Amino acid sequence: MNVGVAHSEVNPNTRVMNSRGIWLAYVISVGVLHVVLLSIPFFSIPVVWTLTNVIHNLVMYLLLHAVKGTPFETPDQGKDRLLTHWEQIDYGTQCTSSRKFLSISPVVLYLLTSFYTKYDPAHFVINTASLLSVLLPKLPQFHGVRVFGINKY
Numbered sequence: 151m152n153v154g155v156a157h158s159e160v161n162p163n164t165r166v167m168n169s170r171g172i173w174l175a176y177v178i179s180v181g182v183l184h185v186v187l188l189s190i191p192f193f194s195i196p197v198v199w200t201l202t203n204v205i206h207n208l209v210m211y212l213l214l215h216a217v218k219g220t221p222f223e224t225p226d227q228g229k230d231r232l233l234t235h236w237e238q239i240d241y242g243t244q245c246t247s248s249r250k251f252l253s254i255s256p257v258v259l260y261l262l263t264s265f266y267t268k269y270d271p272a273h274f275v276i277n278t279a280s281l282l283s284v285l286l287p288k289l290p291q292f293h294g295v296r297v298f299g300i301n302k303y
Contacts, residue, residue, distance in 0.1 A: 167240075245290075256285060
């Protein structure tokens with residue numbers, strides 16, 4: 151029993167992506183970002199799509215793969231203190247529906263971006279690098295791995 155906390159989970163980070171409506175809110179927030187960028191008059195359509203993709207991937211990288219620990223008081227005695235949010239989702243179980251959704255959504259956005267930028271080489275390189283920076287840390291082989299010791303503590 152968790153005394154003094156409003157949730158029944160040992161670590162609410164493990165179940166947040168299974169919450170009701172969170173996937174819809176995620177898609178809507180990406181759509182709102184795109185519409186806001188479209189409303190800036192001096193950005194062309196390819197630039198807006200590339201910016202949407204890069205900003206989305208940057209935010210997802212920061213939220214899922216850079217920030218470690220949990221903002222909640224948990225009774226796990228600091229076990230999750232050294233884990234990123236991605237490593238905490240579904241208690242670290244691989245290939246769950248939440249992890250599949252979070253892995254497929256950048257790919258879908260990348261495909262849309264590539265189509266609407268008409269596969270322009272400059273946009274293509276930027277979008278591909280952005281996609282790889284957010285997809286590689288999601289691979290099961292990188293679970294708990296800190297490349298070059300970055301984000302070790």
